[in-house]
Amino acid sequence: MAKKASKTQSAGAKKAKPRPKAASVPAKVASRSRSGSDNFSASDAIKKLLESPLVAELLAVGATAALAALAEHRFGRGGEGSSRRTSKAIKEAGKAAAAAMGRRIGTEFEEIRRASKPKGSAAG
Numbered sequence: 001m002a003k004k005a006s007k008t009q010s011a012g013a014k015k016a017k018p019r020p021k022a023a024s025v026p027a028k029v030a031s032r033s034r035s036g037s038d039n040f041s042a043s044d045a046i047k048k049l050l051e052s053p054l055v056a057e058l059l060a061v062g063a064t065a066a067l068a069a070l071a072e073h074r075f076g077r078g079g080e081g082s083s084r085r086t087s088k089a090i091k092e093a094g095k096a097a098a099a100a101m102g103r104r105i106g107t108e109f110e111e112i113r114r115a116s117k118p119k120g121s122a123a124g
Contacts, residue, residue: 055107056102066093066102 049055073089 058104061104062097062101066097069093069096 069092070089073085105123
């Protein structure tokens, strides 16, 4: 339906065309969209993941390994320039953290595999 021209519009101005109606959403799709307690989004999943004990443990293992690598590098310093020494120490700390976290994840998966095997099966 077209709007009537207001006092501010000039006499020669075009009238606005009516917009076509949007396609109706099927009832199934509409019921799936954020209804009630089913508001579980990606941010909720990330929050739950960050709150999990495994993630907290992995971060602790990585931080401990990084601190150990930094301390080791600090005690064994040589005559190199300070910027090279710092960047090298940071790289080594990152590598140590990644390696420690990888070992911990591997251990966790191994425990899950052992626990998921049937009790009566022959281990070999």
